[in-house]
Amino acid sequence: MEVKDKHIVSMMRHQGHKITPQRRAILNVIARSDGHLTPAALYQRVKQRYPRIGLVTVYRTLDLLAGLGLICRVHTDGGCRNYLLRRPEEHHHHLICSGCAKVVDLADCNMAAEAARISGKTGFEIERHLVEFIGRCSHCRQMALAKGF
Amino acid sequence: MEVKDKHIVSMMRHQGHKITPQRRAILNVIARSDGHLTPAALYQRVKQRYPRIGLVTVYRTLDLLAGLGLICRVHTDGGCRNYLLRRPEEHHHHLICSGCAKVVDLADCNMAAEAARISGKTGFEIERHLVEFIGRCSHCRQMALAKGF
DNA sequence: CTGCAAATGAAATTAATTTTCAATAAGTGA
DNA sequence: TCACTTATTGAAAATTAATTTCATTTGCAG
Numbered sequence: 001m002e003v004k005d006k007h008i009v010s011m012m013r014h015q016g017h018k019i020t021p022q023r024r025a026i027l028n029v030i031a032r033s034d035g036h037l038t039p040a041a042l043y044q045r046v047k048q049r050y051p052r053i054g055l056v057t058v059y060r061t062l063d064l065l066a067g068l069g070l071i072c073r074v075h076t077d078g079g080c081r082n083y084l085l086r087r088p089e090e091h092h093h094h095l096i097c098s099g100c101a102k103v104v105d106l107a108d109c110n111m112a113a114e115a116a117r118i119s120g121k122t123g124f125e126i127e128r129h130l131v132e133f134i135g136r137c138s139h140c141r142q143m144a145l146a147k148g149f
Numbered sequence: 150m151e152v153k154d155k156h157i158v159s160m161m162r163h164q165g166h167k168i169t170p171q172r173r174a175i176l177n178v179i180a181r182s183d184g185h186l187t188p189a190a191l192y193q194r195v196k197q198r199y200p201r202i203g204l205v206t207v208y209r210t211l212d213l214l215a216g217l218g219l220i221c222r223v224h225t226d227g228g229c230r231n232y233l234l235r236r237p238e239e240h241h242h243h244l245i246c247s248g249c250a251k252v253v254d255l256a257d258c259n260m261a262a263e264a265a266r267i268s269g270k271t272g273f274e275i276e277r278h279l280v281e282f283i284g285r286c287s288h289c290r291q292m293a294l295a296k297g298f
Numbered sequence: 299c300t301g302c303a304a305a306t307g308a309a310a311t312t313a314a315t316t317t318t319c320a321a322t323a324a325g326t327g328a
Numbered sequence: 329t330c331a332c333t334t335a336t337t338g339a340a341a342a343t344t345a346a347t348t349t350c351a352t353t354t355g356c357a358g
Binding site for chain 3: 329333335342343345346349354355
Binding site: 065 | 153179180182183184185186187188191211214215218219220221222223224225226227228229230231232233234235236243244245246247249250251252253255259263264267268271272273274275276277278279280281282283284285286287290
């Protein structure tokens with residue numbers, strides 16, 4: 001049981017969640033993967049070390065871990081299904097309102113220097129990147145003010 | 150028919166794809182949305198102006214448009230289902246290998262100044278952001294060299 | 299050790315996505 | 329304008345993904 005695992009376990013306990021062998025098995029597989037996993041992939045892997053596990057437990061545990069901020073989502077393999085028109089032809093970033101879901105395009109990207117720095121540091125050859133900012137637009141902010149929040 | 154729509158239509162034609170009224174209707178709805186749309190949401194909206202459309206046509210058209218780079222994906226509403234352990238507790242970015250799917254955490258974020266600049270420019274109050282770099286790790290690059298590519 | 303409530307998983311259900319295949323129609327060339 | 333070819337469509341079916349139901353199990357506090 002690694003230090004990181006122990007930390008996660010104590011965080012879950014602190015939030016009032018029980019530590020079951022299924023949750024340990026799931027956590028183990030996630031922690032030992034150096035890449036990213038879909039629910040189905042995770043289920044296959046967990047089943048090898050804990051064959052009696054149910055798929056629904058995997059989904060539940062992922063939701064729990066995500067809700068507690070103990071796992072991250074990654075987005076780069078094209079499986080996400082939330083779309084908008086590509087308005088600028090050139091490379092751009094997105095600014096998305098958490099209130100009304102409006103998307104603003106941000107055309108001036110200045111990540112080249114950062115990508116080069118990361119490249120030098122990690123040995124990766126960086127092909128592309130994605131950047132999203134999330135916040136409340138001026139309209140949603142005004143609405144919140146008008147409501148007296 | 151707006152200029153942008155015309156441009157998209159000619160790109161599709163140039164790639165050998167036919168321009169059907171269904172595709173026009175879908176493109177219209179996407180273009181007029183200032184936010185992002187799931188397949189189901191898009192289908193509901195398209196159906197209002199083109200009631201005979203099939204759901205599968207929506208899926209196919211989205212795949213076509215995404216493949217041609219004419220639409221973008223956005224990721225910030227929590228619906229994406231590709232996970233990895235949250236290794237650094239503090240805020241971090243991800244560097245993902247397009248060859249082996251390995252994920253490297255990038256802990257030093259320097260987007261605060263950029264976020265403030267965007268905030269001043271757009272009136273948004275920015276709450277958070279996400280950044281992913283995609284490229285090939287040194288191992289995959291070596292494998293490609295070893296194969297003679 | 300006991301009791302309670304959270305957690306589990308099989309089965310069923312719902313939701314999302316894709317395939318099949320007959321019919322339709324976009325677009326080209328004459 | 330017409331005929332032809334092949335891409336595209338959509339209903340129905342199928343597959344895959346995700347969630348719910350509910351009886352049973354079990355983690356953990358006292």
